[in-house]
Amino acid sequence: MSESQPEHPEGITPDVVRHLAGLARIALTEDEVGKLTGELGIILASIEKVSEVATDDVPGTSHPIPLKNVYRPDVPGPTLTTEEALAGAPDSDGSRFRVTAILGEEQ
Amino acid sequence: MSDLITQSAASLAAALAAGSVSSVEVTQAHLDRIAAVDGDVHAFLHINEAALDAAAAVDAQRAAGEQLGELAGVPIAIKDVLCTLGMPSTAGSRILEGWIPPYDATVVARLRAAGLPLLGKTNMDEFAMGSSTEFSAYGATHNPWDLDRIPGGSGGGSSAAVSAFEAPIALGSDTGGSIRQPAAVTGSVGMKPTYGGVSRYGAIALASSLDQVGPVSRTVLDAALVHDVIGGHDPRDSTSLTDQWPSFAAAARAGAAAESLKGLRVGVVKELDAPGFQAGVSQRFHETLRILEAAGAEIVEVSAPSFDYAVAAYYLILPAEASSNLAKFDSVRFGLRVNPPGGGTVEDVMAATREAGFGPEVKRRVILGTYALSAGYYDAYYGSAQKVRTLIQRDFASAFAQADVLVSPAAPTTAFKLGEKIEDPLAMYLNDVTTIPANLAGIPGMSIPMGLAPEDGLPVGIQLMAPAHEDARLYTLGATLERLLEEKWGGPLLSQAPALV
Numbered sequence: 291m292s293e294s295q296p297e298h299p300e301g302i303t304p305d306v307v308r309h310l311a312g313l314a315r316i317a318l319t320e321d322e323v324g325k326l327t328g329e330l331g332i333i334l335a336s337i338e339k340v341s342e343v344a345t346d347d348v349p350g351t352s353h354p355i356p357l358k359n360v361y362r363p364d365v366p367g368p369t370l371t372t373e374e375a376l377a378g379a380p381d382s383d384g385s386r387f388r389v390t391a392i393l394g395e396e397q
Numbered sequence: 398m399s400d401l402i403t404q405s406a407a408s409l410a411a412a413l414a415a416g417s418v419s420s421v422e423v424t425q426a427h428l429d430r431i432a433a434v435d436g437d438v439h440a441f442l443h444i445n446e447a448a449l450d451a452a453a454a455v456d457a458q459r460a461a462g463e464q465l466g467e468l469a470g471v472p473i474a475i476k477d478v479l480c481t482l483g484m485p486s487t488a489g490s491r492i493l494e495g496w497i498p499p500y501d502a503t504v505v506a507r508l509r510a511a512g513l514p515l516l517g518k519t520n521m522d523e524f525a526m527g528s529s530t531e532f533s534a535y536g537a538t539h540n541p542w543d544l545d546r547i548p549g550g551s552g553g554g555s556s557a558a559v560s561a562f563e564a565p566i567a568l569g570s571d572t573g574g575s576i577r578q579p580a581a582v583t584g585s586v587g588m589k590p591t592y593g594g595v596s597r598y599g600a601i602a603l604a605s606s607l608d609q610v611g612p613v614s615r616t617v618l619d620a621a622l623v624h625d626v627i628g629g630h631d632p633r634d635s636t637s638l639t640d641q642w643p644s645f646a647a648a649a650r651a652g653a654a655a656e657s658l659k660g661l662r663v664g665v666v667k668e669l670d671a672p673g674f675q676a677g678v679s680q681r682f683h684e685t686l687r688i689l690e691a692a693g694a695e696i697v698e699v700s701a702p703s704f705d706y707a708v709a710a711y712y713l714i715l716p717a718e719a720s721s722n723l724a725k726f727d728s729v730r731f732g733l734r735v736n737p738p739g740g741g742t743v744e745d746v747m748a749a750t751r752e753a754g755f756g757p758e759v760k761r762r763v764i765l766g767t768y769a770l771s772a773g774y775y776d777a778y779y780g781s782a783q784k785v786r787t788l789i790q791r792d793f794a795s796a797f798a799q800a801d802v803l804v805s806p807a808a809p810t811t812a813f814k815l816g817e818k819i820e821d822p823l824a825m826y827l828n829d830v831t832t833i834p835a836n837l838a839g840i841p842g843m844s845i846p847m848g849l850a851p852e853d854g855l856p857v858g859i860q861l862m863a864p865a866h867e868d869a870r871l872y873t874l875g876a877t878l879e880r881l882l883e884e885k886w887g888g889p890l891l892s893q894a895p896a897l898v
Contacts, residue, residue: 337709352783377499
């Protein structure tokens with residue numbers, strides 16, 4: 291990972307929330323950072339009790355009803371047309387999604 | 398109030414088949430009802446005038462003598478989490494405002510193919526995150542029993558639509574109770590099928606290991622009829638089960654006709670019969686147990702100690718999966734784009750878009766999920782939550798060794814006041830304490846009305862749970878219990894709801 295790991299021995303701080311917001315690509319306002327700092331601390335305090343019963347001998351469950359090797363026949367099916375795929379896009383040139391610059395000036 | 402809107406889907410279907418009413422008449426009656434009451438209820442985000450064209454088409458097919466499914470011509474409302482051609486699909490979020498998908502969800506396509514006119518899209522908490530619809534970007538839905546109260550959530554639009562007689566049936570989705578809790582607080586019926594029993598293709602994903610689409614209705618038989626149309630394998634959903642399902646309508650009809658519950662072992666989950674629940678909820682629950690017992694069921698107490706950790710595990714797993722699923726809202730392929738002042742890179746545009754397009758609960762959960770998945774915390778949080786999930790599955794397995802079905806109140810309280818819990822995320826999360834275990838284990842759960850709480854006169858629901866793949870058992874038991882309760886009440890509970898106009 292290119293992002294540095296958050297260090298927060300004292301729990302959820304405004305800096306931790308700013309860091310997480312950066313990872314999640316949400317440009318939070320400072321008001322939101324302040325509010326979330328308090329709320330996340332309270333929520334985490336109430337949910338970290340999962341570690342009390344999560345002992346080493348218990349395997350994890352990722353999927354409630356596991357299925358294995360789900361394949362479909364390797365035959366071409368219907369796909370969206372370019373027009374359909376672009377119909378809901380905020381911006382396009384008629385054949386591709388149009389976005390702003392990928393790299394900033396300092397990159 | 399038109400007679401047509403108070404009838405069940407099954408009785409409308411019978412009238413349509415007999416030719417005593419047309420689908421256009423039935424559909425128009427519901428559109429008229431929506432026009433009359435939805436200003437107050439706000440169950441719908443979009444009303445589909447083209448429903449009348451679909452109704453006319455099915456009337457023409459019937460006139461031409463074509464073979465039609467039982468529900469052909471009966472209109473239905475669709476939760477806005479499901480993709481629909483020709484209708485906006487927003488999942489209650491500003492980030493998808495006005496977005497019209499280029500394809501139908503499989504369940505929607507199956508409804509159309511079966512000849513059900515689609516009345517419109519129903520309101521919900523944004524991306525199904527909430528228990529009250531107050532987190533909808535388009536304003537809350539109001540409970541038809543008391544317009545100052547919540548209709549449950551996230552699928553409060555669908556539950557309000559059926560309980561306000563704006564639609565006989567609807568679709569919902571249930572990640573932690575979003576079909577069952579709204580049913581409980583509106584006096585309607587909601588069914589969360591076995592995980593994988595109903596296709597999720599075209600359902601805007603919240604938490605992929607928990608989400609399940611299911612029916613919302615006023616009667617158990619109507620839910621079963623909808624389930625028969627939407628259920629079954631879909632190769633477009635890699636989590637879709639390949640089971641050959643029995644007719645759920647047949648199961649419900651058998652249950653309604655049965656004379657006795659003799660010998661059925663009904664397990665009461667001790668941890669979900671909690672002293673903290675509202676007094677009227679507990680009272681009606683225990684009265685209902687006596688009814689089951691009097692009809693021949695054997696009541697056994699079962700214990701599921703890991704359930705005490707279910708809400709905690711859920712609020713790690715759900716945000717973790719949601720933070721990943723919602724990464725697709727990147728301002729490139731669909732939905733909103735907000736350019737920050739002075740421009741910026743695509744990443745800046747993405748962050749500005751998500752800041753403007755997501756509401757407070759979505760931001761809270763995405764940030765929480767990002768934290769739970771971050772390096773150094775993954776094992777302690779997400780990993781531990783997955784282990785709790787195993788423990789909950791084991792608790793269910795041992796409970797189902799002692800009982801054929803499990804029961805609990807479907808929600809710990811009646812409908813609370815709009816605004817009461819919106820500033821207290823933890824209090825809001827605890828609404829789901831009764832419904833979350835079924836999602837974590839993937840088993841089916843149903844909520845049906847069990848009366849009105851004496852202290853506030855508001856509906857309470859009982860939750861029925863069965864082992865995975867045994868959805869039919871819930872329709873049979875649910876239909877029997879519904880009949881016993883309606884005999885006691887002298888009619889459906891919803892006949893006691895306010896008229897609204």
